[in-house]
Amino acid sequence: MSEKEKLKITAILLAGGQSKRMGRDKAFLKLGEKTFFRIIIEKLNVYTDQIIVSANKDKEIYxxxxxxxxxxxxxxxxxxxxxxxxxxxxxxxxxxxxxxVFIATCDTPLLEPELIPFFVKKIDGYDAIIPVVNGKKQFLNTIYKRAALKIADKVYEEGKNSLYAWVNRLNVQEVAQEELKQVDDSLLSYWSINRPEDYERLLNIWQKDYY
Incomplete structure (x- = not known):
């Protein structure tokens, strides 16, 4: 991958979940020779000039x-x-x-980093960009203004813990999947590898495409 220009964007990588459905920590599943965690953080590093990792294990592991x-x-x-x-x-x-702030999740190793500058061009005048894939709003692997996170803090203090409760209070620009395909033709940036069968399918796709 050629050197890209860093943007004034902070990336938050959510890597602290329990991975209950997978049965093991998704951040350390491997695709090829690299873990999901390393794959995604390298992609975030292409454009962002600060990366924050949300993690509940010892940082030395990461x-x-x-x-x-x-x-x-x-x-x-x-x-x-x-x-x-x-x-x-x-x-x-x-x-x-x-x-x-670009908020990413550690269970989407096929994230397309070109989405970052794509969303930057669209966020002016809005609190967030919300992709819509297969009729479902995607609250992660997308971009927010820092001010929107202050609203997240308020929502959390009210005892609400859903992303929907937060995003529902924001002024958002939705992006339809046909437009997203300009950057990520497969839309696999929004494929979450949550269960063992998802991981098996991912490995089969990977082997078919790269070997």
């Missing part, structure tokens, strides 16, 4: 995945461990240095 890279990350533990993605996002707020 740092071991970044050997032989120049990627620097801030590691943040949730205020309330394993209380969901909104809790994780709110926990990262004090460490964000930029006005734009």
């Amino acid at each position: 740092l071991s995945q970044l050997e032989n890279t120049d990627i620097n990350s801030v590691f943040v533990k949730d205020k309330d461990p394993y209380a969901g993605p909104l809790n994780a996002i709110v926990s990262c707020m004090p460490y964000i240095k930029n006005q734009l």
